Amino acid sequence: MDTAYLAEWANLLLRWLHVIAGMAWIGASFYFMGLDQSLKAPKDGDPLVRGEQWAVHGGGFYQKKKFIAGPGFLPEPLHWSKWEAYWTWISGFSLFVLMYYGQASTYLIDPDVADLAPWEAIGISLALLVVAWVAYDLICRTPLGDDGIAMAIIGMAALTLAAWLCTQLFSGRGAYLQVGAMIGTIMAANVLMIIIPGQKKMVAAVVANGPIDPRWGGWGKQRSIHNNYMTLPVIFIMLSPHYPMFWQHEQAWLLLVAMALAGALVRQFFNLKHRGIAAYDFWLLGAAVVVLVAVFIAPPKRAVVAAEAVPFAEVRTIMEARCVECHAPRPSNTAFAVAPKGVVLHTPNQIRRQAQSWSAQVRTEAMPPNNSTGLTESERARLLAWVAAGARLD
Numbered sequence: 096m097d098t099a100y101l102a103e104w105a106n107l108l109l110r111w112l113h114v115i116a117g118m119a120w121i122g123a124s125f126y127f128m129g130l131d132q133s134l135k136a137p138k139d140g141d142p143l144v145r146g147e148q149w150a151v152h153g154g155g156f157y158q159k160k161k162f163i164a165g166p167g168f169l170p171e172p173l174h175w176s177k178w179e180a181y182w183t184w185i186s187g188f189s190l191f192v193l194m195y196y197g198q199a200s201t202y203l204i205d206p207d208v209a210d211l212a213p214w215e216a217i218g219i220s221l222a223l224l225v226v227a228w229v230a231y232d233l234i235c236r237t238p239l240g241d242d243g244i245a246m247a248i249i250g251m252a253a254l255t256l257a258a259w260l261c262t263q264l265f266s267g268r269g270a271y272l273q274v275g276a277m278i279g280t281i282m283a284a285n286v287l288m289i290i291i292p293g294q295k296k297m298v299a300a301v302v303a304n305g306p307i308d309p310r311w312g313g314w315g316k317q318r319s320i321h322n323n324y325m326t327l328p329v330i331f332i333m334l335s336p337h338y339p340m341f342w343q344h345e346q347a348w349l350l351l352v353a354m355a356l357a358g359a360l361v362r363q364f365f366n367l368k369h370r371g372i373a374a375y376d377f378w379l380l381g382a383a384v385v386v387l388v389a390v391f392i393a394p395p396k397r398a399v400v401a402a403e404a405v406p407f408a409e410v411r412t413i414m415e416a417r418c419v420e421c422h423a424p425r426p427s428n429t430a431f432a433v434a435p436k437g438v439v440l441h442t443p444n445q446i447r448r449q450a451q452s453w454s455a456q457v458r459t460e461a462m463p464p465n466n467s468t469g470l471t472e473s474e475r476a477r478l479l480a481w482v483a484a485g486a487r488l489d
């Protein structure tokens with residue numbers, strides 16, 4: 096079996112795992128944030144219980160109670176939430192390495208942005224992952240860390256800087272995923288380095304019958320709230336490779352920041368809603384940002400070359416030269432075992448049938464990736480003109 100074929104399988108399995116682990120992790124984040132926001136003072140006045148919630152789910156009633164300083168004994172077994180986070184990061188980082196480092200010149204590097212050698216791009220990418228965590232962690236340890244509004248402002252400013260910097264270094268698509276990887280790394284490191292160690296201290300104190308320092312739980316809570324606000328932005332970024340309209344744009348960095356802001360605002364709406372506050376203004380603000388982005392990036396109409404000027408034979412010739420090394424049943428480009436995304440542009444019928452989908456890729460300049468095959472502006476215009484004139488084979 097050749098390596099490109101095995102890589103395709105590794106890609107599938109890692110992606111599958113990443114989505115599953117991510118659902119479990121983010122699901123738990125939503126669940127516990129929602130729970131925390133909706134806790135009510137205990138009806139029986141138990142002084143150890145900070146709050147309680149009754150719920151009905153899956154055919155039964157549940158009573159949930161939060162003991163800030165522990166219940167006074169160590170419950171066995173005690174459920175921890177951490178492997179969801181670790182596996183999300185492990186699978187996500189492995190997938191990032193497989194695609195963006197393994198095929199750096201296809202996915203991570205755009206010579207028109209910065210003419211980096213693969214090892215340079217990979218080195219910068221790794222360094223940025225570390226820098227993002229260290230900088231974030233240091234800020235959290237200052238008094239600002241406990242100020243929600245200050246952290247929201249600092250977070251957006253840092254995101255803006257990161258997005259701008261990455262679009263100066265990497266391909267548009269690579270820049271987006273790099274920022275996503277930085278956020279994901281911060282989130283996973285929050286669990287590994289802060290939340291879980293704090294909880295271990297709490298458990299040790301319960302076992303030793305010693306006092307529980309409320310700061311241990313407080314730090315964890317702070318980070319877990321930050322993680323919660325990062326969920327919707329990071330999911331947007333993980334989906335973004337499908338939408339070149341963002342990362343192909345000249346202001347790709349600004350669009351990323353705007354969409355992340357929209358995600359965080361919607362998250363804020365839900366968090367308040369769980370507290371019983373119907374703050375639809377946050378929801379509306381998030382929606383308004385998305386609408387603004389949509390209007391801002393709406394593509395201008397491309398000048399279409401006179402329709403009859405482009406015979407199919409010419410389209411075929413352009414595709415043979417610019418697309419088919421990858422989009423063939425057996426691609427001659429050794430990076431691919433099968434045609435990427437199953438898109439084969441080999442026969443006249445395949446070209447005609449998929450005209451709408453490939454013209455979108457050609458219009459937004461998503462294809463060829465980083466224009467690796469050197470599609471010229473006039474060839475691009477002629478491909479689009481042929482589609483606009485009805486994609487006829489005669």
Ligand code: HEC
Pocket residue numbers: 336337414417418419420421422428435436438440452453454456457462463464467468470
């Ligand atoms: C160097 C290899 C390469 C070349 C050359 C290339 N593509 Fe692609 N193409 C890819 C890859 C890789 C993907 C999958 C991108 C992804 O993972 O989202 C892709 C995806 C696509 C898709 C599907 C997009 C989607 O997300 O559904 C279309 C359509 C497409 N290419 C059309 C073209 C056309 C038209 C050309 C020539 C003008 C072309 N490609 C040239 C590698 C290539």
